[in-house]
Amino acid sequence: MPFTVIWYGRRGIVDKVSFDAEKAAKDYAIAMFPTRKGDDGIVSVEVRKDNGAVVFSHAEN
Known part of the structure; x- marks a missing residue:
């Protein structure tokens, strides 16, 4: 099952990335959040x- x-x-959606596995998608989101937040x-x-x-889901102000 694909995961996005x-x-x-x-102002809304900035980017979407697809993965085949839930763990890979979640690990990517957690690892990249600080970088994407700053950049x-x-x-x-x-x-x-x-x-x-x-x-x-994860959010920060």
Whole structure:
């Protein structure tokens, strides 16, 4: 089942990245959040299943 990491900025979706495994998607989101926050102004990230269900989310002001 594909999983999508969705990066959000203050004005909406900034980027989407697809993964085949939930663990890989979640690990990527956790590892990249500090970098993307500083470089791209990311305020939150979600990992979603192919059916749209959120399996992980993280946000910071």
